Amino acid sequence: MHKQVNTIYTALILLLLVSCNDAADLPATVTFTEHIAPVLYNNCTICHRPEGSAHFSLVSYQEAKKYAAANEYVTRQRIMPPWPADPHYTEFTGQRVLDDNDIKLFEKWVKDGTPMGPEEMLPSLPNYPSGSDIGNPDMRIPVQPYLLSANSLDKFLLVKVPFELPNDTFASVIEFIPGRRNVVHHVNGDMVKYEFDKKKTVFEGEQILDMAADTATLLQAYQRLGLPNDDGTYPTLQKSVVNYLPGVYGQIYPQGIGGYKLPRKGAFLLNDLHYGFTNNESIMDSSFINIFFTPVPPNRPVKEFQLGTLGVAPVEPDMLIQPNKVKKVYSRYTIPADISVLTLNPHMHLLGKSFKAYALQPNRDTIRLISIPNWDFNWQYFYTFKKMVHVPAGSTIVAEGVYDNTTQNLNNPFSPPKLVTDQNGSMKATDEMFQFIVTYLPYLPGDELISLDRN
Numbered sequence: 143m144h145k146q147v148n149t150i151y152t153a154l155i156l157l158l159l160v161s162c163n164d165a166a167d168l169p170a171t172v173t174f175t176e177h178i179a180p181v182l183y184n185n186c187t188i189c190h191r192p193e194g195s196a197h198f199s200l201v202s203y204q205e206a207k208k209y210a211a212a213n214e215y216v217t218r219q220r221i222m223p224p225w226p227a228d229p230h231y232t233e234f235t236g237q238r239v240l241d242d243n244d245i246k247l248f249e250k251w252v253k254d255g256t257p258m259g260p261e262e263m264l265p266s267l268p269n270y271p272s273g274s275d276i277g278n279p280d281m282r283i284p285v286q287p288y289l290l291s292a293n294s295l296d297k298f299l300l301v302k303v304p305f306e307l308p309n310d311t312f313a314s315v316i317e318f319i320p321g322r323r324n325v326v327h328h329v330n331g332d333m334v335k336y337e338f339d340k341k342k343t344v345f346e347g348e349q350i351l352d353m354a355a356d357t358a359t360l361l362q363a364y365q366r367l368g369l370p371n372d373d374g375t376y377p378t379l380q381k382s383v384v385n386y387l388p389g390v391y392g393q394i395y396p397q398g399i400g401g402y403k404l405p406r407k408g409a410f411l412l413n414d415l416h417y418g419f420t421n422n423e424s425i426m427d428s429s430f431i432n433i434f435f436t437p438v439p440p441n442r443p444v445k446e447f448q449l450g451t452l453g454v455a456p457v458e459p460d461m462l463i464q465p466n467k468v469k470k471v472y473s474r475y476t477i478p479a480d481i482s483v484l485t486l487n488p489h490m491h492l493l494g495k496s497f498k499a500y501a502l503q504p505n506r507d508t509i510r511l512i513s514i515p516n517w518d519f520n521w522q523y524f525y526t527f528k529k530m531v532h533v534p535a536g537s538t539i540v541a542e543g544v545y546d547n548t549t550q551n552l553n554n555p556f557s558p559p560k561l562v563t564d565q566n567g568s569m570k571a572t573d574e575m576f577q578f579i580v581t582y583l584p585y586l587p588g589d590e591l592i593s594l595d596r597n
């Protein structure tokens with residue numbers, strides 16, 4: 143959140159210049175029950191409620207009043223609700239972006255003295271389910287509980303969640319549910335698929351490694367987790383099957399699209415279970431993974447490729463980010479066949495400043511993919527298009543990232559700044575990464591008409 147601070151002053155000055163505010167659409171008096179609560183309940187309370195991911199609630203009049211000035215500020219700066227992608231570049235499902243009028247309501251409510259309004263006008267709070275965000279799962283697999291001691295700093299864990307099933311089966315959705323939403327920041331998880339006779343037990347080895355405390359290489363870490371087959375070879379890995387960020391639901395695709403084949407023996411590999419810092423209280427987190435089975439085999443399984451660090455196309459010119467420098471990198475990949483793009487996941491760490499990706503068609507026309515003008519390490523969504531985007535064969539997908547390794551970057555983990563590299567795919571937040579994950583289907587005519595929106 144801090145990083146927006148340095149743009150604040152410019153924004154404030156601009157605001158003063160254009161401050162000939164027209165109040166045309168605004169009510170004479172803005173009240174909590176009539177105007178503010180509807181905006182909060184639609185855009186904020188999914189995280190800002192007692193059981194939510196944010197540390198304070200905005201459900202009641204007293205709470206909203208207490209944070210009225212802060213709310214006015216964070217909405218005007220578009221820091222909240224968190225949605226780093228520029229909605230004017232491309233739009234995605236589940237996007238939470240306030241319109242200008244909502245922002246003015248927060249402002250005018252403060253000016254009007256934060257009145258309560260008629261009690262009977264208060265809308266009811268949306269229903270927030272707890273064990274699952276999307277339905278009744280068929281199976282629940284626990285993640286090994288983890289104790290965060292009091293006053294601990296951010297933790298990045300590599301976690302194995304093993305499972306055995308009576309048969310090979312299919313799943314439509316795999317959903318991660320945090321135990322304690324206010325400490326689980328995000329998860330990116332793959333699935334390890336064993337051939338039945340190659341692994342005696344999936345439950346051997348450690349289940350949780352702390353990537354910052356551990357200097358192990360990824361391969362050593364995999365060994366400690368007991369991931370290899372009994373003969374030392376590696377099982378197959380299906381990428382990005384389970385992802386979580388506060389406020390985001392497990393992705394359900396239309397029938398016949400997506401879905402997973404679950405092996406009898408397997409494990410979820412949470413590459414990056416990010417726990418936030420704790421206050422003066424220790425916290426035990428027991429998260430779990432929900433599986434929704436389906437009899438329908440995934441006849442159009444989701445595929446993916448990844449540009450950049452450890453991907454199909456290298457980072458150019460390189461990932462040596464010198465101290466006190468702002469550095470731009472690229473990764474470019476020409477796709478051999480037509481694809482229908484489903485989701486995008488840009489990934490950088492703490493030095494990230496901005497990110498942009500687009501496809502250059504053979505005829506030189508550009509297809510916009512995503513633009514993140516102010517990189518925010520905390521909000522690394524998997525962005526799902528409202529409708530699949532067709533990218534024709536021979537197009538070059540270009541991802542551009544800018545890193546700020548100066549003292550201007552308030553998220554810079556080193557003071558004074560020092561040389562930062564990607565260490566060949568280290569997952570530590572203090573090393574860097576440049577990755578762009580694209581999930582897609584082989585293109586079929588008409589794909590661009592299919593809605594992926596859940597509403």
Ligand code: HEC
Nearest residue numbers: 143185186189195196197198212213216222223224388389
């Ligand atoms: C996807 C989850 C999510 C949504 C949606 C969301 N917030 Fe937040 N908000 C957070 C988190 C996480 C923080 C960080 C502080 C914390 O952990 O409590 C935060 C912080 C804030 C802060 C404090 C800023 C600071 O500098 O610490 C304010 C004020 C705020 N949010 C208001 C809002 C308002 C108003 C909305 C809706 C218009 C909203 N938020 C929507 C998750 C969310």
